[in-house]
Amino acid sequence: xxxxxxxxxxxxxxxxxxxxxxxxxxxxxxxxxxxxxxxxxxxxxxxxxxxxxxxxxxxxxxxxxxxxxxxxxxxxxxxxxxxxxxxxxxxxxxxxxxxxxxxxxxxxxxxxxxxxxxxxxxxxxxxxxxxxxxxxxxxxxxxxxxxxxxxxxxxxxxxxxxxxxxxxxxxxxxxxxxxxxxxxxxxxxxxxxxxxxxxxxxxxxxxxxxxxxxxxxxxxxxxxxxxxxxxxxxxxxxxxxxxxxxxxxxxxxxxxxxxxxxxxxxxxxxxxxxxxxxxxxxxxxx
Amino acid sequence: xxxxxxxxxxxxxxxxxxxxxxxxxxxxxxxxxxxxxxxxxxxxxxxxxxxxxxxxxxxxxxxxxxxxxxxxxxxxxxxxxxxxxxxxxxxxxxxxxxxxxxxxxxxxxxxxxxxxxxxxxxxxxxxxxxxxxxxxxxxxxxxxxxxxxxxxxxxxxxxxxxxxxxxxxxxxx
Numbered sequence: 001x002x003x004x005x006x007x008x009x010x011x012x013x014x015x016x017x018x019x020x021x022x023x024x025x026x027x028x029x030x031x032x033x034x035x036x037x038x039x040x041x042x043x044x045x046x047x048x049x050x051x052x053x054x055x056x057x058x059x060x061x062x063x064x065x066x067x068x069x070x071x072x073x074x075x076x077x078x079x080x081x082x083x084x085x086x087x088x089x090x091x092x093x094x095x096x097x098x099x100x101x102x103x104x105x106x107x108x109x110x111x112x113x114x115x116x117x118x119x120x121x122x123x124x125x126x127x128x129x130x131x132x133x134x135x136x137x138x139x140x141x142x143x144x145x146x147x148x149x150x151x152x153x154x155x156x157x158x159x160x161x162x163x164x165x166x167x168x169x170x171x172x173x174x175x176x177x178x179x180x181x182x183x184x185x186x187x188x189x190x191x192x193x194x195x196x197x198x199x200x201x202x203x204x205x206x207x208x209x210x211x212x213x214x215x216x217x218x219x220x221x222x223x224x225x226x227x228x229x230x231x232x233x234x235x236x237x238x239x240x241x242x243x244x245x246x247x248x249x250x251x252x253x254x255x256x257x258x259x260x261x262x263x264x265x266x267x268x269x270x271x272x273x274x275x276x277x278x279x280x281x282x283x284x285x286x
Numbered sequence: 287x288x289x290x291x292x293x294x295x296x297x298x299x300x301x302x303x304x305x306x307x308x309x310x311x312x313x314x315x316x317x318x319x320x321x322x323x324x325x326x327x328x329x330x331x332x333x334x335x336x337x338x339x340x341x342x343x344x345x346x347x348x349x350x351x352x353x354x355x356x357x358x359x360x361x362x363x364x365x366x367x368x369x370x371x372x373x374x375x376x377x378x379x380x381x382x383x384x385x386x387x388x389x390x391x392x393x394x395x396x397x398x399x400x401x402x403x404x405x406x407x408x409x410x411x412x413x414x415x416x417x418x419x420x421x422x423x424x425x426x427x428x429x430x431x432x433x434x435x436x437x438x439x440x441x442x443x444x445x446x447x448x449x450x451x452x453x454x455x456x457x458x459x
Contacts, residue, residue, distance in 0.1 A: 020350075020372060027365030028411055046309070046359040053310050129313035129360040132325040134427055135408045136415035140313075140360050166362050174362055180415040201417035211418040212323060212426065272318065 047128050047140050047172045120241060123147050123279040128172065130274070137163075137177035137271050143279060144171040152239065153279045160245035160268035161185070161234070162277055173279075177271055178246075179215060186238050187217070187246055190231040195224040199232075199246065199265065215247060215265040222261045226252055232265060239282035297344050301336070305352040308332055313360055324430045329356055330404055331439045333371045334378065334396050338387045339450045342379035349375035363411055370407055374400045388447050390440060397439040401432040 125143035143149050145168050153165035155175050164181060167174040178185070182201050189195035199217035219226060230249045236242030251264040308329060317325050329352055337345035353368030361367065378385065378396060385392045405428050409416065416423065 017376060021369065024365040024369035024372065028363050028369065031362065031364040032411065032414070046355055053314050130317045131360045132312070132317045132327060133320070134324055134327075134431060135412045138360055138362055174360065176362060176415065179417065182414060182417070204419050208421060209419060210422050212422050214418075216417070272320075 044144075044169050044171050047142075120280045121148065123149060123153075125149075125173075125277055125279060127274050127277060133271070136180040138166070138180075139163075139175055139177075139274065141173050141175060141277055141279070142171070144169050144173050146170050148281075149173050149279050150281050152282045154240060154244070154282055156244060156278045156280065157269045157274060157276070159270065160247065161240075162269040162271070162274065164282075165279065178267060178269070179213070179271070184238070185215075185217075185240060185246065186235045187232045188235040189224075189226055190233050192224075193235075195226055196220045196235055197224075197226075197232075197263065209251070209264070211264065213266075213271075214250065215267055217263050217265060219261040219263065222254070222259065224261065226261070226263060228252065241280070241283060297340075298347060301344060301348045302351060305332075305348060305355065309352065309355050309359060312356075321434055322426070322430050324426055324434060326434045326438050327401070327404065327431070328438070329353075329367070329371070330374070330400060331397070331435055331442055333375055334393070334400050334439065335443060335446050337375040337378035338385060338393065338396065339446060342376075342382070345375045345379060346372065366408065366411055370400075370404050374403065388451060390443065393439060393443045394436060397436045398432055401435040402428065405431060 123143050125141040125147070127139050128142050129140040131138045141149075141155070149165060149168050151165055151168055153168075153173070155162040155164060161178050163175045163177040163179075165173045166176050179201060185199040187197055187199055189197075197217050197219040199215050201216060204211065204216070226249060228249050228251060232246040232249065234240040234242060234244040234246060245268050247265040247267040249263050250266050253262045253264070254260070255262065312328055316328055319325065333345075333349045333352060336348045340348070349371035350368055353371035354365070356367045357364045385396070409427070
């Protein structure tokens with residue numbers, strides 16, 4: 001009776017539309033705020049199909065570009081040769097210092113120093129899909145629960161920090177770029193590890209400076225003498241293990257009252273050319 | 287050559303396949319191509335055009351299906367594209383008597399409105415991911431995004447007009 005009364009009052013089509021909108025709103029809120037919508041099976045199926053296509057596309061575009069840009073390729077080869085020679089030299093130096101390090105470790109043991117029980121376990125994966133990246137950069141990688149990936153896992157590329165794992169299904173994981181998550185990343189300056197700071201993405205109202213594609217951060221101490229081109233690495237506080245390259249400072253700015261020193265950072269990871277990534281599990285998992 | 291698509295299931299099947307292919311192409315190629323730092327939303331253009339050319343039930347199904355598979359494959363907000371595409375295709379269906387499908391001005395109005403609606407909804411729901419300067423964000427995601435969708439939409443509309451009207455595909459005149 002009640003249903004009949006309601007359907008008489010309202011058009012059935014309108015009720016259908018309202019119900020559909022409410023269902024979508026429910027799905028959005030649940031997936032964004034509570035992360036309870038887990039459609040692993042469906043996600044895995046769609047990503048399985050598109051992953052093969054993306055692999056072939058990126059391989060053939062690389063091959064075509066390599067042929068067309070043969071001069072650039074030759075230059076790159078000579079650069080790589082020079083770099084290789086440098087690395088060989090560095091390798092010999094590192095080997096020498098490794099012996100010293102082992103001696104120090106033995107000393108540590110004899111002093112009963114408690115070491116942190118965290119070991120980096122690298123998982124490598126390919127990027128199988130990318131979103132349009134207008135509002136936020138998100139991408140899907142070809143590794144999931146079955147490969148040992150966990151939520152909040154840290155995504156790295158050859159260049160540095162890329163992002164974190166937002167959602168894990170059996171064989172794939174959805175990740176968001178470091179530019180888009182608002183949790184803080186603690187860093188130190190490579191030139192001087194005493195210079196510490198925090199990177200925290202936010203919406204800025206006051207400035208006309210373009211922060212698109214850049215990270216925003218501030219120094220813990222305003223007296224820290226940071227300069228453009230200083231390299232940032234993770235400091236080891238929080239979920240990020242120490243030593244992950246983050247990016248390079250492009251601009252240093254003090255706020256109006258000269259109480260905070262802000263920095264504009266160009267991340268090392270190139271989000272446009274992201275094909276292969278590595279995942280390491282975060283240090284603290286709730 | 288004229289197509290005769292009277293069988294319901296056949297239309298649903300073709301729309302699903304095209305949506306699926308578009309999702310794969312967008313996730314693997316189109317999203318890497320950016321103009322002034324903005325990627326064109328081909329799915330939205332496709333949804334608007336299909337809603338203009340096909341009957342309501344097909345276009346709404348098409349919007350919802352494409353939106354959901356897009357969300358499942360790569361987006362973290364499940365249902366957001368689904369909601370946008372559903373509302374866009376439903377509104378175009380509701381306005382069917384006032385829209386001339388071969389008219390470019392109709393397309394331009396629909397394209398601008400749906401792009402702005404998409405931007406507003408995404409700004410509302412995706413606040414936790416948005417960063418940077420307000421003015422740059424606004425110019426990129428509202429102005430450039432709308433203009434790009436509009437321009438690409440006009441080009442695709444010209445092709446679709448030829449195919450759909452010449453071959454008399456679609457139920458609405």
